[in-house]
Amino acid sequence: MSKHTFNGLLGVLLCIYNPLATGWSQENHNESIRNPSFESDNGWRRLQTESNEYYAPVHGTRYAVLNGSGDKIEQETSLKLSKGKLFHVTVWARSIFDEKHSQQLTSPTQDYPDGTSETSHIRLELRIGNKPLAENEVAINPVEILGAPREFSNDDGGNIWIDGGYRHAFSESRFVQRLELDPIHDPWEIAPDFEDYQRAQEDHGAVCPVIVRDRKLLYVSTFEDPEGEQEEYHAIQYIEPTGEGAPNYHWPAAPPEKYENLVLSHAGDEDIIAFDPYVFFDELDQRLWMAWGGNFIAVTELNPETGLLLHEQENPEVMTHEKIHARVADRATNQEDVWTGDNEWIEGAAIYRKNDFWYLFASYGSLMTSYTIRMGRSRDPMGPYVDKDGIPLTQFNKQKRRFGNSFFLSDDGAQLVPGHPHFWEEDGQTFVGYDYRKSKKRVNGTEESPDIFGIRKVYWKHGWPTIWTPISVSVSAEQHPDLLGQNIVLSIENTGDPGSTVAVDNVSCSDVTHNE
Structure with a gap:
C-alpha cells in the first residue's frame, strides 16, 4: 500500500x-x-x-x-x-x-x-x-473515470440513477457499474442494451433520467420536427423503459412520435429554446420539477402521475402558456462578453434539493473555451434563486457586468470546460456527474474535442455545495x-x-x- x-x-x-x-x-x-x-x-x-x-x-x-x-x-x-x-x-x-x-x-x-x-x-x-x-x-x-468512459464520448453530462443493484449513466453513451463498486475509482462498463438505447432516442439528446415512484422516465430533447413542418423546432419528451435494470432495460423500438409523451415545445425562432431538461423528483413532498432551456433557464412543475405538465395545456407551444414556467436564470444578450463567457450562453441546467434549500445549477459560456457550472439557491423551487452575494440569477450585477451567479465547477487539472451537472446521493454522500474535455482546441482543426464522463464528490459547507476536499x-x-x-x-x-x-x-x- x-x-x-x-x-x-x-x-x-x-x-x-x-x-x-x-x-x-x-x-x-x-x-x-x-x-x-x-x-x-x-x-x-x-x-x-x-x-x-x-x-x-x-x-x-x-x-x-x-x-x-x-x-x-x-x-x-x-x-x-x-x-x-x-x-x-x-x-x-x-x-x-x-x-x-x-x-x-x-x-x-x-x-x-x-x-x-x-x-x-x-x-x-x-x-x-x-x-x-x-x-x-x-x-x-x-479523477479520470476508468473503463468504458475512456473509449466512448459522453456529451451532455453524467446523468445517473440507481436501479437493480447498478448505477446507470445515461447520456450520449450509456454506462453501468455494480453498486458495490466505487463510482469514482472503479471502472464502468458500456451497458449491454446500449444499441437499443440509442435506437429509442435517435435524433434526440440532452437526456435526463428520473425514477418517479414505480416509473422510470428518460426525458429527452430534439431539434428536429418529426413531421418536417418546422425548420426551427425544439421539444422535450420522455421515453419510458421497462425492466429491472440488472443491468438491462427494454426500450421502445423507435424514438417518440411528435406528440407522444410531449411535455412542451417551441417553433419558429430561438428566442425560447425548449431543450436540456433536468427533472428532479422531490420524495419529501412527492412533487416533480423540471429545469430546462437555453438563452435563459426556466423551472416548471410536472405531474408525477403523468410525467407531463402539472397544469395541462391544450397546446404544447410554450408561447401559449401563462404563469406555469418560472424564469430563474438569465444571461446578458446586449452586453459585451466578459471573462469566462458570462454573457455568451447559458444552458445545461440542474435543480436539486438539499434540506430546506433548492439549488439551481447552469452551464455558462462556450463549451469550446469557457464553459463553467454556476449556481444559486432558493427556498422555493420556482425561485427566485440568489448567488452567494444575494444577487438574483435574473438580476444584472452592474459591478461584475453579468447576471447573478456563483461558481461551482470550472477548469481543474486536466479536466476542462465542465458542464451539464447531475446530482445524486449514496449513503449521505453527494456526487455530481458532468461532462468535460481535455482540450479547448479543435482536433486537427476540424472536430471538437470529445466530451468525457466525469464524477466528483460534493460536500456541503455554509449552506452551499463545494468540490473542495x-x-x-x-x-x-x-x-x-x-x-x-x-x-x-x-x-x-x-x-x-x-x-x-x-x-x-x-x-x-x-x-x-x-x-x-
Whole structure:
C-alpha cells in the first residue's frame, strides 16, 4: 500500500470517528487558529493568498496558495495538549492553476489556456516542536473515470440513477457499474442494451433520467420536427423503459412520435429554446420539477402521475402558456462578453434539493473555451434563486457586468470546460456527474474535442455545495503524555508535482473533551 493510499485511508477513518458516541462531548474551538479563512496576510508563516471567484472559495473571498512541491504554511496555534481532550482539525483544499494561467482564464480574451497534467497532493500535519503528532496526505486532483468512459464520448453530462443493484449513466453513451463498486475509482462498463438505447432516442439528446415512484422516465430533447413542418423546432419528451435494470432495460423500438409523451415545445425562432431538461423528483413532498432551456433557464412543475405538465395545456407551444414556467436564470444578450463567457450562453441546467434549500445549477459560456457550472439557491423551487452575494440569477450585477451567479465547477487539472451537472446521493454522500474535455482546441482543426464522463464528490459547507476536499487529522493527549501543556503547530504542505498549485481554505478545529 502506498503512502498516499495509507494516509488517505487514515483521513477517512478520522473523519468517520464519532467522539460523541464514545463518551466525548464536542465544542468548536476555531479561535485557537488565527486567520483560519486567510482573509488577511496574518497568522501564518510564509503565507501567500489570492482571491479569484473562479475557484469558488469555501468561505470568504481569499484562500492560501501553495506553489509547487514543498511549499507550505505553518502556524503555532494556541491549542495545548490537555488531559482528556481530543483535537480534530480540518482544512479544505483543491488544485488550482498558477497565477499566469489563472489570469488568462479570467481575462476578457479568447486566448483560453488548456489544463495541466501536474498532480496535486496536500499534507496536513500537527506537531509540537519537531515531533510529529498526526498527519494526513491526500490527492486532490479530479479523477479520470476508468473503463468504458475512456473509449466512448459522453456529451451532455453524467446523468445517473440507481436501479437493480447498478448505477446507470445515461447520456450520449450509456454506462453501468455494480453498486458495490466505487463510482469514482472503479471502472464502468458500456451497458449491454446500449444499441437499443440509442435506437429509442435517435435524433434526440440532452437526456435526463428520473425514477418517479414505480416509473422510470428518460426525458429527452430534439431539434428536429418529426413531421418536417418546422425548420426551427425544439421539444422535450420522455421515453419510458421497462425492466429491472440488472443491468438491462427494454426500450421502445423507435424514438417518440411528435406528440407522444410531449411535455412542451417551441417553433419558429430561438428566442425560447425548449431543450436540456433536468427533472428532479422531490420524495419529501412527492412533487416533480423540471429545469430546462437555453438563452435563459426556466423551472416548471410536472405531474408525477403523468410525467407531463402539472397544469395541462391544450397546446404544447410554450408561447401559449401563462404563469406555469418560472424564469430563474438569465444571461446578458446586449452586453459585451466578459471573462469566462458570462454573457455568451447559458444552458445545461440542474435543480436539486438539499434540506430546506433548492439549488439551481447552469452551464455558462462556450463549451469550446469557457464553459463553467454556476449556481444559486432558493427556498422555493420556482425561485427566485440568489448567488452567494444575494444577487438574483435574473438580476444584472452592474459591478461584475453579468447576471447573478456563483461558481461551482470550472477548469481543474486536466479536466476542462465542465458542464451539464447531475446530482445524486449514496449513503449521505453527494456526487455530481458532468461532462468535460481535455482540450479547448479543435482536433486537427476540424472536430471538437470529445466530451468525457466525469464524477466528483460534493460536500456541503455554509449552506452551499463545494468540490473542495476536506482533510482532517486528530490528536489526543493520551497519545503523547510527555507533551502536555505545549502548543500545537499546524503545518499545511503541497506534496504534489513540482508544477502543481494547491489552494487551502477554511481551517477549523473541534475541541473535544472526554466525559469522565
